[in-house]
Amino acid sequence: MTRITLGGAVLRGTVSTALMASLMSAPALGAAPVDLSKWSPEYVRSIAGTQDFDTAADCAKVTPLDYKGRLTFWYQGVFEGDPDLLRQYYKDFFETFRKTYPNIQLEEQALTYNDLLDKFRTALLGNAAPMAVRLQILGGTEFASKGYLEPLKPEDVGYSTEDFWPGAMKAVTWDGVTYGIPTNNETMAFIWNADIFKRAGLDPDKAPATWDDVVKYSKQIHDKLGIAGYGLVARKNAGNTPYRFMPQLWAYGGGVFDEATANPTYKQIELASPQSKAALQASYDMYVRDKSVPVSALTNQQADNQPLFLAGQLGMMISHPSDYNVMLDLQKKATGTDKDKAQTVIDNMRYGLIPTGPDGKRAVVFGGSNIHILKPEYVEGGKVDEPAAKAIICMWTSPEWSLKMAYAGSNPGNLNGFKTKWMKERLDSIKFLDVTTSMLPYGIPFPALPQSPEIMNIIVPDMLQNALTGAMTVDQAADDAAKKVKDLMGGGL
Amino acid sequence: MTIVTGKTGARGRLRPLLRKIWEHRADYAYVLPAIAVMLIVIAYPIYYTIELSFFNTPPGLQLRDKIFVGFGNYTSILTSPVFWKVTSNTLIWTLASTFIAFVLGFASALALHRDFIGRGVLRAILIIPWVISAVAASYIWKWIYHSDFGIIGAVLVGLGLADRPPNFIDSVSTVLPSLIVVNIWREFPFAMIMMMAGLQTVPDQLLRAAKVDGANAWQRFWHVTFPHLRNVSTVTILLLAVANFNSFIIPWIMTGGGPSNASHIWITHIYELAFGRQRWGVASAYSVLLFLILMTLGYFYVRALSGNERKDGSA
Known part of the structure; x- marks a missing residue:
């Protein structure tokens, strides 16, 4: 039997309490990560609807809800081939963001997949880029390698790297540094x-x-x-x-x-x-x-x-x-x-x-999109409102919104999205979802090259x-x- | 000494020029803001494009990290098979579009010059392709030509004239002619308007006199009408040629230069090099070459216009 002294017990108790407290506050362990080794339609069904998330409360820890600022934001939006349901979720997201952060003046611009890269490249040449951008998965390494992006990892907005698909993280990593966060990942x-x-x-x-x-x-x-x-x-x-x-x-x-x-x-x-x-x-x-x-x-x-x-x-x-x-x-x-x-x-x-x-x-193809913050020198006005950018990134990559914004056509970038009640609802309402989630382990990312x-x-x-x-x-x-x-x-x- | 004389001569010429400028200083002050704006929005981009044409801009580097290659971009353009393909496409596109649009426009102008019932309505209808947005027109024509369920194909198959819809824009041999048809459809009203304006200037008494002298319709056209339209025709052709050299919307929207570069013309190719492939250096070299061609056309355009003015002045 191991004998424990009073001093030792106090010390152990203090250490374990501190450890527990730090684990509970640590974003990575706010929710147990999804076990990718068990991935199957049955596993996805078994975890769906098992956890609740309070997005506003989580993001308030990153950027206070009363924060006053201004944000320019471009994103790859919905296009003619997308269902109406997705259009509605995009609308809801921006409405919710404005309600959650009423003092952030958001100037967003939606661009189609085929136009976004051209326009973004042109804007960068003229130092007229937005403060934050959501790009297709292909774009991450191109702009990171050229030095346009600020280092940004899930931990910077309250999440953990383990909450995202390793393949998706590869697409936002250049030279060992992470420059963005996956918003959604998909396999067809x-x-x-x-x-x-x-x-x-x-x-x-x-x-x-x-x-x-x-x-x-x-x-x-x-x-x-x-x-x-x-x-x-x-x-x-x-x-x-x-x-x-x-x-x-x-x-x-x-x-x-x-x-x-x-x-x-x-x-x-x-x-x-x-x-x-x-x-x-x-x-x-x-x-x-x-x-x-x-x-x-x-x-x-x-x-x-x-x-x-x-x-x-x-x-x-x-x-x-x-x-x-x-x-x-x-x-x-x-x-x-x-x-x-x-x-x-x-x-x-x-x-x-x-x-x-x-x-x-x-x-x-392991597809999807990532969200990034630009360096100030490439942004119109030469300033980036980082707390405002982190607020929208926290919200978009949250379990709730990364699921909702990918409701019909993709899968949440944040794996905890699979645990939400909306995932459960989605499994019941989106026919054939099982098949595409079954394809995820076969996903191959595009080469992570500029x-x-x-x-x-x-x-x-x-x-x-x-x-x-x-x-x-x-x-x-x-x-x-x-x-x-x-x-x-x-x-x- | 010769050199001193030269300097004196130059100074001698400069002094009256400066005096003239000083005398007209108020006039120059009025146009100075416009000149300043032009320098910023025209001269600087031209200078920068020329400068950039001497640099390599690999896609993995920022533009500021460009690498000097001298005339390397020009050499690579001129030795590239794509350049000759795109140049051949551009010439076919420009010459065919310009010539046919002009002939059709001229013919329409002659037809509409006569007085007949419904002339105004017909004139308004014929102008529609020119006033319609080029982007909208391109999308409409893309659907009209669609190789699987386009209207033309459906009609031909429905009438039993074809087994399957003709392949207009998905074939390397038919794509360019198909796009030229769309371009002509859009441009001929411009030629028509220009030539209709020109026809107004043909003196009616000359035509009547020719008729009294026994000239038939063709002779009246050839010996009276056409000589009066020579200048407006030159200007119209030059404007059409410049516009066609610079065409972008129709080929880009309808085919993106494809399939297999078969409908790439200079402008679409430059756009793809710059914005799709980030070869700003090569794209700039292409642009410089295009600029030289267009400046040559511009020279003839200005000469044609000043020729008109001289004639008008002497008349």
Whole structure:
């Protein structure tokens, strides 16, 4: 038996009380972190609705609620392809922020995914950037590496780094320093129309298992029904393209670099590898050989595929769980017989895991957005109201709002969002959410490099376009893209 | 000595000039604010663009960390296959758009110059493409051309004239002509208005005299009307050419320069280099080259205008 003296007991008691007190006040342990090793739809269901959070009280510890200040803020907002439900949550967020911080004069500006980077870069050149910005996941390292961003980690706004996906934290880290906080993280899923599958002689309740199956199914749907099989997207300068092509590239064992491995080094360029070429060949086969995908794929975005799908003119596509709600919104706006047709499509919507490559590899883009604070010298007026910026960041990345702002289309950046009552409500109301949360462990982040936006938004779509238009053969297009990446990484003109 | 004489000569020329400026100092004071604004918003950007064209600006560096490469950007542009592709697209785009828009505009102006019932209504309808927002027009045409469910395709398939909708903007061979059609549709009303204004200046008595002398309609047009429209035609063509060289909205919104660079023209390519790829140096070098071309066109434009003034003055 261990004998404890009175002095020792007092000392131990004091230490443990102090430790307990510090643990309770420590933001990291305000809630036990979500156990990512147990991740499954069942685990997500088991933790949903198990904890309450008081966002205003939590953020008051970061920036007092009566703080008086001014904040300029740009963010990647909702766009035409998003459901109305999400629009409402964005509206609610800014209303709530203004009520919570009535003395902060907020000047926010929403920009679409495809416009935000261009506008932000231009503003930075003129030292006219906003004080805080919410960027797509691709942008974090670009602007951090150039020195535009202030170091910012979850602990700075009352949370813990462990409360966020490790992959998401990688995307906001440059040279060992954290420059932002993830607001939401997402992985997409595979959607198909069971009725089209049935009419084309395919199993209506089974998603294609492999990408080779996607090619076959697409052709079968097109040949039997005369409609597009798979919703290919290959537009340049559009985020939708890499989000749909990279899962295919990785599944075949290819990549831009070694980003699909556990510890990527980004040293070796893999775009011209036989595996990458096989992935490109699959797209070529669907677009050129079989003509089984929309011809407009080269100028289309996902928002153009949605009405095609709803009209029963497209068999399958990669998308968010939000597409179910988008379809419901579109169906409400339809009239006459179109309304019934749309309802038939909605009733026949099925979600499944994204297909694997020939070796059973399954992959999806680990996407999302991050929020950052700018250095004062790049901001209009040369001043950053840091407490005001931290107030909005605390609120947006809170379990409550990171969940609500990702309600239909994504997942909360703050993992504690999965424990909220709104997550429970969401699991019941957003159909097929399980499938996309199941895809999260397969998520691969884009390379955490400043050159990533150019690679993903220009070089990869260019490669697709060169092959699909016949401007180059598949081999030439892949070799050309690999050379462009090599030149880019070498600082070429 | 020659040098001294030269200096004296220069000083000799300078003195009356300075005297003239002094005599008109009030006039110069009036235009000074405008000159100052122009220096800030025009001269400085031109200077900065030229300076930037001699630097490499890799995407991983801030602009202030740019690297001097001399004429490296110009060399890389001129040796790049994309440059020749984009230049060829720009020339086709500019020449075809300018020529066809002018011919159509001229023909419309001649048709509308005659008096007939509904002329005013028709004139108003024909001006619509010019007054409509280019952004809105681009989106509308994008849907009209849509390769899967565009109106043109649907009509052709519906009438049994095609098995599947024609591929207008998703094919490297048809995309540029398709965009040129949209550009002509938007621009010909401008040429029409200019030529209608020009037609007002053709003396009616000359046309009547030619008619009395037995000239037929073609002869009256060729020998009387057209010579009177030569100057306005030159100005119209030059303005159209400059506008077309500088076109951005239609190709950018409809195709973003794709597919496979098939509809990239200089301006869209410069935009993508600068804002999409952050190659500010190369984009600036492109801009300097474009500036030189446009300045040449501008020179001819000013010459055409001053030629008009001289003629008007001597008349």
